[in-house]
Amino acid sequence: MWGHRFVLTLHILTLTCLSVGKAELCIDDGVEFEIEYASVGEPLYAVCPLYLLFEKSNFNVTWIRNGSQTEFTSDRQERVHQDQKYLKFIPAQLQDSGFYQCILKNSTFCIKKIRRVEVFNQDDGLCYNHSVRFLNEIPIMPSLRIECPDIDIYVNTRNIQVKWFKECQPLNMDSGRYLTLAKDLIIKSLSQQDSGNYTCEVSFMYNGVTYNISRAIEYSILDLPKEIEPVMTFPKNNILDVKLGDSITLTCEVFYNAIIDLYWTYNDTLMAQYTEDDRVIMGTTDKTITEDGIQNFLTLNFTKVLEEDYNKQFYCHIWSSTSTFYVTLRRPDPNFQGFLIAFFVSIFLVIVIAVIAVRIFKVDIVLWYRSSCLANTDCKDGKMYDAYIMYPKDSMGTSSYEMDIFVLKVLPEVLEKQCAYRLFIIGRDDLPGQAMADLIDETISQSRRIIIVLGNLFCEKQGDDFEQKIAMYDALIRNKIKVILIEMEKITDYTDMPESLKYIKQKQGVVQWKGEFTESALSPNTRFWKNIRYQMPPAQRHSDKELHYIHSED
Template sequence: MIKMMMMIILLIIESVLVSSYALHSTVGCEQQDGPFTLNVRAGESLRLPYHYDEFNNSYTWFRNLSRTMKLEQIGTEESQRVHHNKSTLYILHLTLNDTGTYITHWRHAENVCYEIETDIVVYENFSRDLLYGETSNSEMICPICENQPGSFIWYKDFTLIPNQSKRSVRIRNSSKESLGIYTCVCTWDHHGIKYNTSGSRELVIKEKTVRIPPQFRLPIKNSIVNTNIGAELLLNCSVLFGTEVCNQCFVHWEKNGIKLNEMKGYEEKYSKKGGFAQSLLNITAVSELDLQSEFRCTAMDEYEVIYVSVTLKREPSVLTVILVFIFIFTVLLLFAGTLRWFALDLVLFARKIFIKFYRTEDGKLYDAYVIYQRSGLDEETGQAVSEFVNGALLPVLESSCGYKLFIHGRDDLPGEDSANLIQTQIQLSRRLLIILSAEGVGGSAEAYDLQAGLHQTLVQGETPVIIIQLGLMQDYSHLPLGLQHLLRKRSALLWRGGEASLNSRFWKRVRYRMPAASATIRRSRASNTAAFHWQSLSV
């Protein structure tokens, strides 16, 4: 019950403060210049005075730390870290949480109220946002503690300047060595306690302006502007004359050498800003004569007169634009289709040319570790697997392309530990090549190959997989779950038979997924045939 009453009281006080603030700011208080932004450093203290203490003014301070309409009134208790004394706001030992909007209302008559808003941003470390601007003056004046008592010390690029204790420091004979950030630290007293506030400016040396010839930014020389008879047209001429526009610099438009500023149907607006001079020519209705005339934008300064020419041209018909667009679209479509169709050839051709840059030594011994079912197949399926491996895979990849494949029964030594051999050879292979037949991929004798390979790919993510499917399959439900997951991520390459040519579409896709073959590991077809004897397939 007590907690509920306390919450009700706090809500009433908050609503009164917000209502009071809204009343003052919208009805009774007039917004003064601002809002102002003040950037300060954490750990220092802030003394923010407004010099309106005459005429017995009264002051009320608010702050909004969350940039919402939830305002908090600042008290006058000097024991508080944040308080105010009449028009002066004190924030002692600034923290990052003090960032927010601070508002003061001051009255000097019964119905006269002014509101001043200041955004205070607290930075934890030094930032260029803390600078009070740049200066090229030889005398640097401290930007803080103005018209307030305090002692001063000065730093240049955060290094103490000895024997400098005045409000200003004079830089004699400014040079590049003098450039840098000058920081003054003001120490002031508040009820017997010393507090510090710092302010920094950067000293720069302004270079003397050098006259440069006029430079046209718009329009481009000898440009063509498309338009239609009777249409309104706006021509823009923009010229750069230097860092500042000189008094004797002008820009104007001419038609066939005659100024247009007083001709009927033409309106010219001239302006200067920064180093640019601009002239906008508005043609009320383009005539046939305008299409046959030369428009010139002329720029002149104290030394020279230059100009650029603009020609008006009848805008092409909509039909012409459509035909051009269709032609360009067709060309791009054909180009994209051709590029897509020959993408594999381009990649394989680039590998062949830049093989020295494309492939680096990675410590691998084999280009691919081949997994396929070697036993437990029916006669027809076994014959299909045998014909693909012996009659297509080995001749193309090893004999013709120079890849080095690891195949059980050919590359393992009698008496070796099978499990260790499989783990080692998979780790020494750059790809895992899995051959799917209608009955699966591995019988009991080959299950460990597939299990180790899937672990290397799915868990460790080290060996990319190439899956070749021999013939069509209704689904993959008979395959291991890990292999089904791989097939969802990357589709298998379908072998339909009869593609024994190295340049067939199927083998190009296989070679694209294989690593670049190195000439140092090429094998001849004869050596492969002598080393490998296909074992009998049991039904």
């Protein structure tokens, strides 16, 4: 209602200053959402939806049917005629249903708005239409007052006689349960049997003709549990965490078998006195009717929570009960959830990256650690050699030229001279006349690693000397001496290779020589030599200054 008045007043303030030359321009205020209903044959006064504006200023009122330019007459003898703010249908007919414009105009201002009219027939065999009823739902109470609605503009409600019907049958007014008072019907000793459709009927005279005006009201009487105490479902001495500056709405909820009054307090004073501004607003009591009872609600709205609101007890009260409960607002504890999630995700990522880095750079990491001051390179296992070198020879005891260069020149140059390892190489370190089988057995037992250089000659038939070495090698595998396999030549077929070598290759793989016999290929910092050094034991040396490294790119 106040919003409607504000809009109309705004129209007056902004548009009354228009010049007379623009008076023909008329503001269209749309369609009124409320509909005027009437039964066929009954009078209908359609009220101009701009009536508040009409009462404030001197306007001429014109009614036309929407889509037509013909004004309705003011002749009271016509069935449909206008009478100031009313468009009167005496009586209403089905063809009257539709939209009608109410136009207010003076020399400087014009505005129009549409009113919808709906004329209906009563349902077959009934005195009302189901779709046009005033619906009500209430709990059982000692008595009920039913008002005959929307008849004030037709008759003087202080001195009228209203006929009342239930389900279109006249009420027995002599029963003592019914009493009429002006336009109201009072029912005593209310029960569920009083649920139903009530119709009120009043007489109305116009131009010497008497008409009837009827209204239909449906009442549903709910049989709620009796003799129950109000139950407050919220609050129940709750503590709520609210951030400073946030808004929050507290809702007092009380279940009862009737509508009751609730109120909020702080320190035994109403919340209206809690603040001098409108920062804290107490709402109005609302309700929800269920089959089991009535849920009563009263809100307390904090538009902005301040420091002064914390740790105070706000009580909700029931007028008819001494039971009270409170709710306390509290500053929430710091939320570390986001930090913990980020922390553990970061830890997980660091671990994953570390694992990947170790897998990719494990060779460089191990070699760096061995060269650092943290590593202890003193080996006290009593063995004389860091590695025993085994390479293929034919039945005549000879090997290929490239194999000899690699074993007798390249390996000693890098592993002995530059990396300070001690190697034992058959053909270089053995003495003439020594028993070969005993020498190999003893030397291998004095070595920390066995380096086997593979070539295609391994795939051919080997002499007894080499088979003896392989047998010794098998014994070493059982004794868990680590073996390093180097492919000097690309071997595509391992079919004729001894089973022991196949096993070692499958278990730990091989290191392939892909370089040439150049100066850069002899640098211990190439990928090939790093892999060899990684599988070798830590070199026993005092410092890197004693070594003569040849630096090169990987």
